[in-house]
Amino acid sequence: MNNFIFYSPTEFVFGKETELQTGTLVKKYRGSKALIVYGGGSVIRSGLLDRVKKSLDEAHIAHIELGGVQPNPTDPKVYEGIELGRRENVDFLLPVGGGSVIDTAKAIAAGIPYQGDFWDFFTGKAIPQTALRLGVVLTIPAAGSEGSGNSVITKADGLKKLSLRTPEVLRPAFAVMNPEVTYTLPAWQTASGITDMMAHIMERYFTNTPDTEVTDRLCEGTLKAIIKEARTVIKEPYNYGARANIMWAGTVAHNGICGTGREEDWASHFMEHEMSALYDVTHGAGLAVIFPAWLTYMADHNVGKIAQFAERVWDVPASADLKAVALEGIARFKTFLHEIGMPTTFGELGIEHPDIGLLVAHLHENKGEQIGSYVRLDRQASREIYEIANR
Incomplete structure (x- = not known):
């Protein structure tokens, strides 16, 4: 067996109706203004997004939204999120979705405080030293991104799909996991x-x-x-x-x-x-x-x-x-x-x-x-x- 360090500080909040605790958790991890990141309309149609926003409101956490993340996420949405997050002075990323949404939010979290191009992290030109904190409301059990420091993004120009692995910086502070929200997955x-x-x-x-x-x-x-x-x-x-x-x-x-x-x-x-x-x-x-x-x-x-x-x-x-x-x-x-x-x-x-x-x-x-x-x-x-x- 090789020497190893196992580092897994994420707080997992698992079970029925746990999304109602989201606002309390953001406040616990010192968030005051969250950028909610999500994909298509399923989180809207199911009412999950409204429940999450209500929880944030009850905890007096300001929030803005970035929707439209696609499967196999690409860099334009990351750039959009970085620009939006900087303009609105957010201090917390809150992806509500599966791996594509979480990976996009992680890239945004690393990119907002970075003075260069976030893609530098994925090509190995730079290593993230800091990032905004993020918490996850998981909707699709698959990628495991809710408990890892990894992110995978595709560069639309040239179709380069690369990964970033920085557990010390990009592991979510918390992951809200309600199995009930997965009932209607195809x-x-x-x-x-x-x-x-x-x-x-x-x-x-x-x-x-x-x-x-x-x-x-x-x-x-x-x-x-x-x-x-x-x-x-x-x-x-x-x-x-x-x-x-x-x-x-x-x-x-x-x-x-x-x-x-x-x-x-x-x-x-x-x-x-x-x-x-x-x-x-x-x-x-x-x-x-x-x-x-x-x-x-x-x-x-x-x-x-x-x-x-x-x-x-x-x-x-x-x-x-x-x-x-x-x-x-x-x-x-x-x-x-x-x-x-x-x-x-x-x-x-x-x-x-x-x-x-x-x-x-x-x-x-x-x-x-x-x-x-x-x-x-x-x-x-x-x-x-x-x-x-x-x-």
Whole structure:
């Protein structure tokens, strides 16, 4: 096991009607004027936005709004938020939504006090030293951004989708999590979120770091819980217990606890980022295509942990033929993805003729000549994985 620091100071306020505590929480964390960030009309139609604003009013917290954040968020909305926040002298960011909304708010929070271009943080030209505080009202369990210091934004000019990881600066002060607000999520969005959180665990699980049994079991147990509850929530969308477990799993998957003491991979996420940047696909659905292909490639190149995944998560009987065990586990994983309505090939995702050459070129231009750590992937390896996903 490697040395590690686990830092997770976010206050999670979980359960029914917890959005009514938002104003009190903003005041607790010294906010006096909040910029509410949200996406489409669902938070308006459901009444959630009104409940949040009423809570702010009752706590005497001034607030302004920035709506219209789109899935796979891009930089123009961040620039708009930075300009608005500076003009209105806000001191707190309050995203009400899922990962795209939260990631946009994080970029705004880092950009407002910065004298340069916020994109410097995403290209590595600068590291955020300070940011406005933010709290989250979560509506979509998926990205885990409510409990992480990460943000992913696409540069509209050139379609560069890059990530920023600064847990000391951009972890939310609090996350309000009411599973009831997820009841009306479309099945596709629910399943995409489930796939995303599973991928967040697997990016950490597949490691060459030895002696990580406790973290392995945390990963495996959380994955098995997600699989169980996913089957329930797809059939019974108003099942509070299933919705609650799925919502909490999304946080556990990405707040860092599943990666303690080990080297992480993240090649599959990098490969999917190029897909969603180029084709604007739903992130979780793109991961449903890429991860089985990545696993299939790894069955030939570093089979050990793939076989363990098959045995411990998918209940494949142990065998001396590790590759056969691994492939059976991958097959069961794909069956599960289909069961919850996810694609597992480019064609099923609606991309009949993907430009694999362009995907590979952008991937390695943006992320380096080699990516990942479980097996280091060069251009030929990443091309092979994209081709497996296209079969």
